[in-house]
Amino acid sequence: MKKHKLASRVEAISPFQVMAILERAKALAAQGEDVIHLEIGEPDFVAVDAVRDAGIDAIQQGKTGYTSATGLPELKKAISDDYANRYQVKVAPERIIVTPGASGALILMASLMVESDDEVIMPDPCYPCNRHFLVQTGAKAKLLETDAESAFELDLDTLSNHWQENTSGVWLASPSNPTGAVLSREYLSKAWTKVQSLGGHLLVDEIYQGLVYEGEDFSALSISDDIFVVNSFSKYFAMTGWRLGWLVVPEWAIEGATKLAQNLFISAPTVSQYAAISAFKPEVMAECEARRESLNRRRLTLLSGLKKIGLPVVAPAQGAFYVYVDVSKVTDDAMLWCLALLESEKVALTPGADFGVKDAHKYVRFAYTCDEDRLQEALMRIARFMS
Ligand SMILES: Cc1ncc(COP(=O)(O)O)c(C=O)c1O
Structure with a gap:
């Protein structure tokens, strides 16, 4: 019998270390343990009522067929209006390609x-x-x-030293996962000038847009129409499972992106698209804003608590819902420390090795996706573990 072999590109994907943490956390919870989850990059909110109602309406009205490959025109118009209203930037709806999550947008971008x-x-x-x-x-x-x-920012002054014949471009994210750092307008403008002079493309992943607590909440699209931008309904609108995001492309890339979208996905989930049109209603935005304020309170609680227990936060945690913490004073292996913390105090965190290579063993990521009382409890347990 022929021996089957998976394609080598599958081998190139290293499993996430947090999976081991998640598995163990689930097993502990199944034994009745009270596990505090600070490892998951998913808001603990659900989509606002009006959005869920719009999804139910779409199902009841049988609006469940494919849409056009780049998305419902009403949704693209709503996204474009939101760029104008919240970020004072003009983005023609035709430049917006609606995708299955930001993941779909990144896959589209790679192709x-x-x-x-x-x-x-x-x-x-x-x-x-x-x-x-x-x-x-x-x-x-x-x-x-x-x-x-330098807040884990790419050093733009040395970018050209790393640029080769086969360098296609630069991908950045703001706010960042895992650090929560927000790139400034000045930094992004400089990045765009550099990348352009080197002949590459620039992509900015803005999936945590709207979740900014310090610094300017702006879109890279206000710097140039030629920058590619990824976004999603997953985080600010708490719609992770609806699998809906978008890619904004320059005018000259619309045709190519449309061809690819047709072939890769046919269309993004239809019910989710109808639901997402309602995400921009004033009452939904007001609720999302109230959630942002609550996330900010959690962030401040976590930052001051970590300081008190002597764990340094290494990047300015200005956005998203993450804090990146240096644990090198208490361990030389962040993954082992995470596993031991989970066993002993039932607090789950993500080790730095899931996000990079350099010094990754020194860091852990906290996601403040639970309420302030639980955060206080987690801090108390971590302090006890460290002592
Ligand atoms: C920086 C970043 N980009 C993209 C994604 C993918 O998000 P989704 O496909 O749910 O929109 C995530 C998810 O955590 C993320 O953190």
Whole structure:
């Protein structure tokens, strides 16, 4: 019998270390243990009522067929209006390609702009799936070392030293997963000038847009129409399972992106698209804003609590719902420390190794996706564990 073998690009995907944490956390919960989950990058809110109602309406009215490949025109118009209202930037609806989550947008982007054998530059640490999306197209990520002192930002002054014939572009994210750091307008403008002068493309993942507590909440689209931007309904609108995101492309890439969208996905989930039109209603936005304020209170609680127990936060946690913490004073292996903390105090965190290579063993990511009382309880347990 023929021996089956998976394609080598599957081998290139290293399993996330947090999976071991998740598995163990589930097993402990099944034994009746009270596990505090600070490892999951998912809001603990659900989609606002009006959005869920709109989804139910769409199902009841049988609006369940495919949509056009780049998304419902009403939804694209609503997204475009939101850019104008909240971010004072003009984005023609035709430039918006609605996708199955930001994941779909990143997959589309990898096929749209990156040749096989090309490299895409990203900061180390960054969102880990990016490098795996590239591998699927035969390309690869080139992670450039960053450091805590410069908020894990790519050093733009040395970018040209790393640029090669096969460098396709640079992918950044703001606010960042795992650090929560927000890129400034000045930094992004400089990044765009540099990348352009080197002849590459620039993608900015803005999936945590709206969840900014310090610094300017703006879109890279206000810097140039030629920057690619990824976004999603998963985080600010708490619609993770609805699988809906979008990619904004320059005018000259609309045709190519449409062809790819038709072939890769046919269309994004229809019920989710009808529901998402309601996400921009004033009452829904008001609820999302109230949630943002509550996330900010949690962030402040966590930051002051971590300081008290002597765990330094290494990047300015200005956005998203993450804090990146240096645990090197208490361990030389963050993964082992996470496992031991879970066993002994039932607090689950994500080890830095899931996001990068350089110094990853020193860091852990906290996601403040539970209420303040639970955060206080988690801090108390961590302090007890450390003592
Ligand atoms: C930076 C970043 N980009 C993209 C995604 C994918 O999000 P989704 O496909 O749910 O929109 C995530 C999910 O956590 C993320 O953190």
